[in-house]
Amino acid sequence: MEKSVLKDNNVNYDWNFLNYPIHTVSAQPKQTSKECAILLIHGFGASTDHWRFNIPILSNKYEVHAIDLLGFGKSPKPQDVEYSGSLWKDQVVAYVKEKIKKPTIVVGNSLGGYAALAAGSELNELNAGVILLNAAGYFSEEKTVKKNMLQTSIETVAGIFLKNIVLQRLIFENMRNPKNIKKTLNQVYVDTKNVDDFLVESIRKPSLDYGAFNVFRSVFNPSGPQGLPLDKLFAKLDSPLLLLWGGKDPWMNTPKKRNLYKKFIPKNTKEIILDAGHCPHDEIPELVNQHILDWVDSL
Numbered sequence: 001m002e003k004s005v006l007k008d009n010n011v012n013y014d015w016n017f018l019n020y021p022i023h024t025v026s027a028q029p030k031q032t033s034k035e036c037a038i039l040l041i042h043g044f045g046a047s048t049d050h051w052r053f054n055i056p057i058l059s060n061k062y063e064v065h066a067i068d069l070l071g072f073g074k075s076p077k078p079q080d081v082e083y084s085g086s087l088w089k090d091q092v093v094a095y096v097k098e099k100i101k102k103p104t105i106v107v108g109n110s111l112g113g114y115a116a117l118a119a120g121s122e123l124n125e126l127n128a129g130v131i132l133l134n135a136a137g138y139f140s141e142e143k144t145v146k147k148n149m150l151q152t153s154i155e156t157v158a159g160i161f162l163k164n165i166v167l168q169r170l171i172f173e174n175m176r177n178p179k180n181i182k183k184t185l186n187q188v189y190v191d192t193k194n195v196d197d198f199l200v201e202s203i204r205k206p207s208l209d210y211g212a213f214n215v216f217r218s219v220f221n222p223s224g225p226q227g228l229p230l231d232k233l234f235a236k237l238d239s240p241l242l243l244l245w246g247g248k249d250p251w252m253n254t255p256k257k258r259n260l261y262k263k264f265i266p267k268n269t270k271e272i273i274l275d276a277g278h279c280p281h282d283e284i285p286e287l288v289n290q291h292i293l294d295w296v297d298s299l
Contacts, residue, residue, distance in 0.1 A: 015067075015099050017091050018081065023048065023074035024099075025066045027059035034296065036103045036128040040066040041092060043110025043136070043279070044219060047073025049202035050109070053194075053285035054292075061293060063102075067095055069115065071218075073202075077211030083218035085111075085137070085227030089118035096126050103128035105296055109279055110252070111136045111219075118227055121236035129299060131242040131292060134252040134278050139260045140229040165217075172216050176207040188278035190248050199282070231264040241269040242295045244288060246276035270295065 013021040025048045038058055040051045048066040058064045068075035069088045081087060092115050096104045105128050108116025113135025120130035174180055181203050185195045206212060234241075243261070245253055265271075272291055276283045 015095065017070060017094055020070060020076045020078060022070065022076075022091070022095075023068040024095075025051075025055060027055055027064045029059055029061050029063060031061075034062065034299075036105060036296070037063040037065060037100045038105045038107060038292075038296070039092070039096060039100065039116075040064065041088075041106065041108035041112030041116050042066070042069065042072065043108075043112045045072070045203050045207070046109070046112075046279075047202055047206060049073070049198070050279065050282055052198070052282070054281055054289055057285070057289040058292060062296065063100075065095070065100060067091070069112070071211075071215035073206050077206075077209050077215050079211055079214050083215055085114050085118060088112075088115040089122070089227060092116065092119035093122055096123055100126075102126070105129045105131060107131040107133070107292065108135060109133040109281060113137070114227065114230075117230070117233050117237070120239060121233045124238075127237075127239045129240045129242065129296070130237065131244060131295070133244045133281055133288070134246050134249045135230075136252065137230045137233075138226075139231050139257075139264065141231075141260060143229065168217055168220075169213065172207075172213050175216075176204055178204055188250060189283045190246075190275060190277045191283055194282055194285075231260070234264045234266055237266055239268075240295075240299055241266055242292075243269060243271040244280060244291055245271065245273050246278055246280040246283070247273040248276065249278040251278050 013023055015022050015024055040054065042048065042050045047068045051066050055064050055066060070081065070091055071077050071083050092106060096119070103126055104123070106116040106120050108114070113132040114137040116130055117132060117135060120127045178200050181200050182195060185199065186192050189195055243265070247253060274280045274284060274287065281288045
């Protein structure tokens, strides 16, 4: 099946968050069977471009929006804000309330999955459902487990390493090298055919923006601000939840993490395991699009 690809002529900056112009993409369907919208939230280092194969298909039936989180993509990267899960949660909530203004299915991958879940837990009547694709985030139990001496030593070394601005800069420069971006993506995609020049450039180009290094430092700082743990967010969520797991994700789909999901996810949850890695929406978009449409249609 030939993929439909998002065109750049649908982009705009007609919405502000914290007085910063936010890059957004929207698409309206010719006809829809439900009075709800779909909002897509990208992961760390990504942007609205990562939904290139999803927006054209989903918008055949539903009103679809995607935003670049503050600090990523074509959105500004200011140095006067604290980058955190709470910040991006607030951004998603504000966008739904101020721009979409109707019940919304919030979809998120990786870091965007955390923002989607956190926002969904606060949107109340404007939350029509949440879809998580290998969401980032931690559970309370992961923070309270007693650490052995080796764990403590490793974390101490990592903390010192990440607090050294020279080493941080070296890591940042290494990470945004096109060859290393492609290498990392190849490690977390099972089928790498969509790890193409467009995807690599969509990650590299925003990293050249003024302020991008500060975003990187904030996200990876061990003492940086964090939002609520996943179990607390699941307890607050009162809408249907769909988990679309890339079953071969080496980052988020660990046995320990999956066991914690099974322990804390709400009753109104559907879980689907896919033969994919960390970004199933871009790796196997046809299948992910169909699962999303089938689930939304069933609500």
